[in-house]
Amino acid sequence: MSGRIESTTLLQSLMATAFRECDAAARDPSRRVAWCSSVGPVELLRALDFTVFFPENHAAMLGASRMSTGLIPFANAEGFSPEVCSYMTSDIGAFRRNVTPLSRVDPSITSVPKPDVLVYDSNQCRDVVDWFSFYGRELGVPVIGVAAPRGVQEPTEDLVAAVASQIRALVSPLEAIAGRRLDPDRLREAVAVSRDTSDLWRSVLSCGEALPSPLTFFDGCIHMGPAVVLRGDPRALEYYRALLAELQARIAAGQGAVSGERVRLYWDGMPVWGRLRDLSDLLAGLGASVVGSTYCSSWVFGQLDPDEPFDSMARAAIELFIARTDAVKEMVLAGEALRYRVDGIVFHDAKTCPNNSNCRYGMPARLREGKGLASVIVHSDLNDLRLHADEGVRLALEAFVEQCLEARR
Amino acid sequence: MNACFYCGVDVGSSYSKAVLLDASGGFAAGAIRRTGLDFARVAMELHQDLLVAVPDARDNVARTVATGYGRDNVAFATSRITEVSCQAAACWHLFHQALTAIDVGGQDTKIIVLGETGRRTDFRMNRRCASGTGAFLEEMAARLDTTPDGLEALAGRGRDAVPLSSFCTVFAKGELLSLIRAGRPVEDIALGVYDAVVRRVVEMASLQSGTIVLTGGAARPGGVLVGRFEAALGRQVLVPDRPQLTVALGAALLAMREGEGVP
Numbered sequence A: 001m002s003g004r005i006e007s008t009t010l011l012q013s014l015m016a017t018a019f020r021e022c023d024a025a026a027r028d029p030s031r032r033v034a035w036c037s038s039v040g041p042v043e044l045l046r047a048l049d050f051t052v053f054f055p056e057n058h059a060a061m062l063g064a065s066r067m068s069t070g071l072i073p074f075a076n077a078e079g080f081s082p083e084v085c086s087y088m089t090s091d092i093g094a095f096r097r098n099v100t101p102l103s104r105v106d107p108s109i110t111s112v113p114k115p116d117v118l119v120y121d122s123n124q125c126r127d128v129v130d131w132f133s134f135y136g137r138e139l140g141v142p143v144i145g146v147a148a149p150r151g152v153q154e155p156t157e158d159l160v161a162a163v164a165s166q167i168r169a170l171v172s173p174l175e176a177i178a179g180r181r182l183d184p185d186r187l188r189e190a191v192a193v194s195r196d197t198s199d200l201w202r203s204v205l206s207c208g209e210a211l212p213s214p215l216t217f218f219d220g221c222i223h224m225g226p227a228v229v230l231r232g233d234p235r236a237l238e239y240y241r242a243l244l245a246e247l248q249a250r251i252a253a254g255q256g257a258v259s260g261e262r263v264r265l266y267w268d269g270m271p272v273w274g275r276l277r278d279l280s281d282l283l284a285g286l287g288a289s290v291v292g293s294t295y296c297s298s299w300v301f302g303q304l305d306p307d308e309p310f311d312s313m314a315r316a317a318i319e320l321f322i323a324r325t326d327a328v329k330e331m332v333l334a335g336e337a338l339r340y341r342v343d344g345i346v347f348h349d350a351k352t353c354p355n356n357s358n359c360r361y362g363m364p365a366r367l368r369e370g371k372g373l374a375s376v377i378v379h380s381d382l383n384d385l386r387l388h389a390d391e392g393v394r395l396a397l398e399a400f401v402e403q404c405l406e407a408r409r
Numbered sequence B: 001m002n003a004c005f006y007c008g009v010d011v012g013s014s015y016s017k018a019v020l021l022d023a024s025g026g027f028a029a030g031a032i033r034r035t036g037l038d039f040a041r042v043a044m045e046l047h048q049d050l051l052v053a054v055p056d057a058r059d060n061v062a063r064t065v066a067t068g069y070g071r072d073n074v075a076f077a078t079s080r081i082t083e084v085s086c087q088a089a090a091c092w093h094l095f096h097q098a099l100t101a102i103d104v105g106g107q108d109t110k111i112i113v114l115g116e117t118g119r120r121t122d123f124r125m126n127r128r129c130a131s132g133t134g135a136f137l138e139e140m141a142a143r144l145d146t147t148p149d150g151l152e153a154l155a156g157r158g159r160d161a162v163p164l165s166s167f168c169t170v171f172a173k174g175e176l177l178s179l180i181r182a183g184r185p186v187e188d189i190a191l192g193v194y195d196a197v198v199r200r201v202v203e204m205a206s207l208q209s210g211t212i213v214l215t216g217g218a219a220r221p222g223g224v225l226v227g228r229f230e231a232a233l234g235r236q237v238l239v240p241d242r243p244q245l246t247v248a249l250g251a252a253l254l255a256m257r258e259g260e261g262v263p
């Protein structure tokens, strides 16, 4: 990415260690492995001593390594439509072909770690449930989860109570699989670590408010790894302290991630994993810095509170950006645009993820007319590069940067 | 060097175009060629065409802006700007009012919205699909065993457009076959093809009010596409004198603006 962030070396070794631990746990009959959706109730799993693996992170690695596009047809051939989540279809394809990008991190890892249980929260989408259910059937392991509401306008206490009781209901089946009782202190501890991780991650992302920004959305997509994979694990804290210190030093030195930053943009929606570097280079070459995103901010859980573990986990799930109404999302985007002082918003309309594509119901026009916020829509996909047209995306972004520059004159 | 000309080169996916402006921004020459496979070469050839038309311009081109699909291949360009900005510059120069410009290009269709001051406030491009573009017209012409000009001639004789329901170019080709088999007049089918393009473009942005400008190779003044747009929108559509050269003209205007801060 732009002006290499030194902590990247630490990040790579931390992530490799986490993947090796998953691999080792899956081979150790005394250990239990849980697969968890990216914003599922991971603190509960940590408190019960599960080693936790995140299929969405694995799928993002399939995308970033450009393995995904060739794997998706194997899932399509089994009846999973090319129109549904390409995280899911590429991951299923990888499973069928018995390949994993984890082998590129460490060649001794030859497969994903076999789970003992799969745990989801369906408030992000239904695809995650279908995805986990596929593995449930294939591997003969239980699939359990929470159905926190979607389209939340007001996060009321009734909703919190209902979701908290769903999370509580997971305890007993998880205890049975873990072979141990839940220790409330350990749960509080895990929630506290998650909260601290989240606070640090928020501070990292807020560095993007600086002029010039010391990091871009594209950097964030890489550096969010521990916020996803090591949420609730103290090693994530160490990492983000180091990263934050580095970014603060960059701010103090006036060092931007994009040299000669002259346009500031905000990204909404999924990354295009297989084009992360290309898009980063393209925009950097135009002097455009993507300084913030709804995507990276989705792993900020300011609601988590160790004194109220279940209720606060429920609150975090309910207030998740992806699970809110368009009215709330519109407010969030307008606020973020002000906070990051951006010239405009890039909406990624990801063909296979309508759940995290926020430009389909008139939001760009409402933001333009109501808040004077310019935007451009990029039609692509998170993992299926068959749905990405390089030339069209490049033209849209270049033309948008020119428009932003003209508006600044 | 007595630099007194400005050049715009638009290397498009089907056709490439070039425009030469004199020192006062007046149109000095224009040229059009099929792009073919060698972008660099067609750009050079267009440059030569302009110099043949205006020998005084030899060694006197102050700046050249390259635009279009192959803009990076124009070695002699002094800068590169997207066709969206070039189109906006040209439409503002030509019409000087708030407007929505529709460019039906070979591979894509763009809609650009200009405000009262000529500032671009929005633009849209067709999705990853040929429907609503010049490529759609070319494909349909081929299916009807004619050229794009032949398609327009056929459509010009059509009376009762046959609606095509398919969005997809491939499906639409199949639909044409069914219509021919059903004995529908080929002229009415050809007219339906133009309406399919218009419908696709009209969906891309709100065109209910305001001034509409149509540009691109298929937007011949008095031609079928313009007529079908006017019928669909219920009002007059403006077309520049040289619709296919609009983007190249914008590039030349921006070359002039970069060089001297005018017009």
Ligand code: SF4
Pocket (backbone or CB within 6 Å): A085, A086, A087, A088, A124, A125, A126, A127, A128, A270, A352, A353, A354, A355, A356, A382
């Ligand atoms: S939110 Fe989108 S990308 Fe994530 S699992 Fe659901 S459909 Fe896939």
